Amino acid sequence: MTTSISIFDTTLRDGTQGEGISLSAEDKLKIALKLDALGVHYIEGGNPGSNSKDIEFFQRIKQYNLSAKITAFGSTRRKNSLAEHDTSLLRIAESGVRAATLVGKSWDFHVHTALQTTLEENLSMIYDSIAFLKRNHMEALFDAEHFFDGYKNNPEYALSVLRRAEEAGADWIVLCDTNGGTMPTEIHDIVSVIRRELRTNIGIHTHNDCELAVANSLAAVQAGARQVQGTINGYGERCGNANLCSIIPNLQLKLGYEVLAADQIKTLTGTARYISEIANVHMPVGQAYVGNAAFAHKGGIHVSAIMKDSKTYEHIQPELIGNKQRILVSELAGQSNVISKAQELGLDVNANNEKTKQIIDRIKDLEHQGYQFEGADASMELLLREAFTEMKEAFKVESFKMLVDRDSGFESGPMSSEAIVKLNVDGTYVYTAAEGNGPVNALDNALRKALVQFYPKIEEFHLSDYKVRVLDEKGATAAKVRVLIESAGKNSTWSTVGVSSNVIEASWEALVDSFRYALLHMDKVEPAPVETLERAGLVNQ
Structure with a gap:
């Protein structure tokens, strides 16, 4: 019988702690819907009481009938207080979610140093908080923070933390390698011990500080863990979290576990790239499985x-x-x-x-x-x-000019860029100009303005990335440069290149190729009737 593994996605919570990642409530909603379509079992949305974005997300997600369990995040109650009076726990209970994850300390060093309380009080905090969730008819997941460091330092106490969560009714006990410093062999050995000690299902939550988060997650599953927590593309604090884009196919295609349906795992690459666009973080081309260069x-x-x-x-x-x-x-x-x-x-x-x-x-x-x-x-x-082939060109460039000046004084006046282009579109000449916030933007605007009346579908794509590489540093300001431009349409991306000792010329070459490629692949790219364009004053015969 094939063993099933539960996937717990924390992109919307732990992933947003990564440097440079900030998601709006609308972003989080879009990602949650994409994750649900992928087939993950849990989607951790954040803390419903910590900020306005998370509050809005938990309110809006209620209107969708998702297969995945939307999960709230919080911590155990404050020391020397009651769970029923804890604001964070009350907001979780009021959020309407079916499941919640509570993080608690399992390393005695953290109990003394971070919480500044007694070991016994920490155990009470864990028991009371998990029991509170169960009284409110919620599925309770306990994240044992710093568990592996805690177990190596004081195994008796670390195990007592897990037992107290189990006694309170936790549905999942998740072992966390929070600092990301544990080796795969240690993970396997410790999870094997814990699996024998507990009746409750075990999960694994690893960080990537030693580039081992995926390996550690797999080791934990092979030792008996049945839930894996991680993020899409490995987003997360410091070096990131365990990358679900590698873990899922490794578990299913390499190790034979049941994770996602076959039609769902086929959407993994599209999901990874969609979320990278929403998060505005470029994926490494060599990222395993889903990277552009993976195959x-x-x-x-x-x-x-x-x-x-x-x-x-x-x-x-x-x-x-x-x-x-x-x-x-x-x-x-x-x-x-x-x-x-x-x-x-x-x-x-x-x-x-x-x-x-x-x-x-x-x-x-x-x-x-x-x-x-x-x-x-x-x-x-x-x-x-x-x-x-005898490729028919959608347009030919007759000439282009670039003007850059400063309007009102060298010290404080803004720079302005204006591009003038002359094109031949199937025998029809068009001459137009446009401004931009820089030379490349002005060229893009001018080229787009000249072609849009002929080919309205060019509105469907845009430039998504622009890179310049100096090829000969010894040439200083006269050095040859290579410009790479990435463009994006509704369902695809493409890249073009230009090279010159003049950065404007290299940019123009890559830009023109981007438009040529887009028009080559667009349906019905026949230009509009010349008479229509003449009446609009857009062409010169």
């Missing part, structure tokens, strides 16, 4: 092998978790890379095609100049389509 292949020998059988260099089928295989083309590429990438685009290319050798030489020459196509798939696709 990317660059070396010619690798590509040649995976074209025969993807198992040669892929540990799972990327489609199982909603990701996809990518072939990178660079100066290291052989014919296999180019042929595979071209076939992926539906182009009829084979090794005997003379153009294949020419395009490989062209790519190597461009990369020698400073281009980097492995991080600019859209520019690579345009290059291949130009080489192997």
Whole structure:
């Protein structure tokens, strides 16, 4: 019989403690709905009495009939008081949630130093608080904070903390590696002992300070834990929490545990990327399972092998978790890379095609100049389509000008940027100008303004990231630079590249490629009738 593992997501609570992450109530609502669709079993929403955002979230989430249990977070009652009089516990009970997690001290050092109370009073605080939740007909989860450090320092007391929570009726007892300093072998050994001592289901909550949060979570499950707490993309305080995007597929696809339904785990990559956008935190391209480069292949020998059988260099089928295989083309590429990438685009290319050798030489020459196509798939696709097909261009650039000045005095006046572009769209010329808060923004605005009347769908995408890399530091201000632009549409993202000793020219090249790629993939990109545009005064014959 397959063992089931419960997934407890704390992205909305512990994840928001990560540096640079701040979620509005609306953000938290969107993420909760996405997590519910993924199939996690618990969604910890925060503390319903700690701030206005959490209060609003718990009020608004009530209107949704979620499969996951929305869980409130709080701590045990204050020392030398009553649970019935504790404001935090009362707000949890009044929030209307079905489950709550209470954190309590299990390390005697923390009881004396942080709480500044007695060991016995700490046990009473835990018992009273858990019992309060049960009297209010709630599922009670007890997070034993700093448990592994506490157990290594004073195993008798750490175990007494767990027993007191069990006596009070806790439904889950979660062992926390709060400082993230415990080794996987220690986790396995200690969880094995605790599993024999308790009747209550055990969970695991690890932090990533030693880059071991995922490994520690897996070790705990193999030792008998049946709930894993973590966050999407590993967001969290300091070095982060256990990354559910790695834990879930490792448990299900590698170790054979029952975690999510097959159709739900296929949404894992999309969920991870959606939440990274909401949190405004870029995902590392090499993030396991869900990263953009997790199944990317660059070396010619690798590509040649995976074209025969993807198992040669892929540990799972990327489609199982909603990701996809990518072939990178660079100066290291052989014919296999180019042929595979071209076939992926539906182009009829084979090794005997003379153009294949020419395009490989062209790519190597461009990369020698400073281009980097492995991080600019859209520019690579345009290059291949130009080489192997008669690609119809949506527009041609006739010229562009960039004006930057300061209006009222060098000291205090604001800088202004104005771009002027002249385009040829299917024989129709358009000449327009636009301002921006910087040169690249002005160029983007001008290009968008010139094309939107021809192709209204360009309103559906926007620039999402902009990076500049100096290629030759010895050149100082005359150095060549590489510009990478990432753009995002409704359901996809793409990257383009430009290189020049002039940062404006490099930016313009990447920007134009971004628009060319977007229009290439849009349905019905035929330009609007010229007569309509002439009446609007938007074109010059």
